[in-house]
Amino acid sequence: MSPHIRAVSHIAVGVRDMAEALRFYRDFLGLAVSLDQHEQRGRERGDGSAQSGRRAVYLRLAEHDDASFLVLDQQLDHRADGEPRNLFDVGFHHIAFWAEGLDALVAAAPAAGVTIVHGPAWEDSTSWGESAGRPIRTVIFRDFEGNIVQVDSRHDG
Structure with a gap:
């Protein structure tokens, strides 16, 4: 049996600067933030900050079960050259x-x-x-x- 696609679930957008991304998607476009999540991985540095992690901000287009949403995804860990990990290099059209x-x-x-x-x-x-x-x-x-x-x-x- 083939699946019946009802709607786009979500679109994830890798961002470098969450404040700037929120200024566009939340403040300019008016999307509502439903969750601002910080995930930390690895051990803490001497100053108390995490060595690696992710910040994901979920923005809803509407409030119902199949409503599409956008995830702004900021990777806090980077490769040695300062760039995000490869998965987040892909982008979208x-x-x-x-x-x-x-x-x-x-x-x-x-x-x-x-x-x-x-x-x-x-x-x-x-x-x-x-x-x-x-x-x-x-x-x-x-x-x-x-x-x-x-x-x-x-x-x-």
């Missing part, structure tokens, strides 16, 4: 959210220091794998880590 109030978000971008890469623009629904003729308004931002974040709306504004 882009992430896209459905939203209302797209024009207000675009208007807020300059004051928030957010870069608009494309749009806002109306595009045909074929770009979303749907049949033609259903216009979708879209804008593409760059988050503070350099990732591409798209916000789409089926409604004006």
Whole structure:
């Protein structure tokens, strides 16, 4: 029996600077933090700080069992060259959210220091794998880590 996929569970985004990531995803996009988790691994240094670990901040898009969520994942342990471990080097192409109030978000971008890469623009629904003729308004931002974040709306504004 093949699985029936109902929704995206979550998307994990590796970040270098959690404060900057939260400024974009929580403060600018308005996603709600449901958990801010610090996991420590290894032994403590002389100053009491952990040698290695992870900080994961979970941001919810809605509150129901199958609601998609985003995990901002900051690795606190690094390779000898200072870079994150290989698993977190992979990244993603882009992430896209459905939203209302797209024009207000675009208007807020300059004051928030957010870069608009494309749009806002109306595009045909074929770009979303749907049949033609259903216009979708879209804008593409760059988050503070350099990732591409798209916000789409089926409604004006």
